[in-house]
Amino acid sequence: GENVEQHPSTLSVQEGDSAVIKCTYSDSASNYFPWYKQELGKGPQLIIDIRSNVGEKKDQRIAVTLNKTAKHFSLHITETQPEDSAVYFCAASTLNYGGSQGNLIFGKGTKLSVKP
């Protein structure tokens, strides 16, 4: 089955710097890669996702890149702010249109701390 590795487990940056979190996956059939942000005391919330027909996707200060050949994808946060401090999870699954469901397999999470 699918296995998702996420690095680093903790990341500390200064406010205004960029942060990069990387994930690798094992199942070449995976074609959907979401990223979730979990703030303290809350459930994870989707912040961005990418599908395998796209190499990069941006939404304001966050971007995700995907390299299907190497089977890795990354989350990039630019101009970090203290409110970006949270745990971030990557995940992978298969998209089966009109067919069976592919369950999300999550990475172990990255605790990002942004220091003012």
Next chain:
Amino acid sequence: DVKVTQSSRYLVKRTGEKVFLECVQDMDHENMFWYRQDPGLGLRLIYFSYDVKMKEKGDIPEGYSVSREKKERFSLILESASTNQTSMYLCASNTGQFSGNTIYFGEGSWLTVV
């Protein structure tokens, strides 16, 4: 906004007790999930359900069961709680048209078994 509500945020139970964790979603989603979250282990899928009265085992179903009698409600049951089930439990849901639709999580239930 989609809302996934977990009725109990913090519970303390004794070893051997039967524990019910309740989850309700208000978006008419077909799929519902129970995850367990532990430090350093990420989110692990316990059980999921694609439809009423239907359930499938996830990665770590041992010691747990589930019930889905109504579309909006998905319950996680610990038949005989043990200390190694002390954890944070997350309920989630999404539409079942095809996988890859956003999964919406509840706020979590912190369970301590003493």
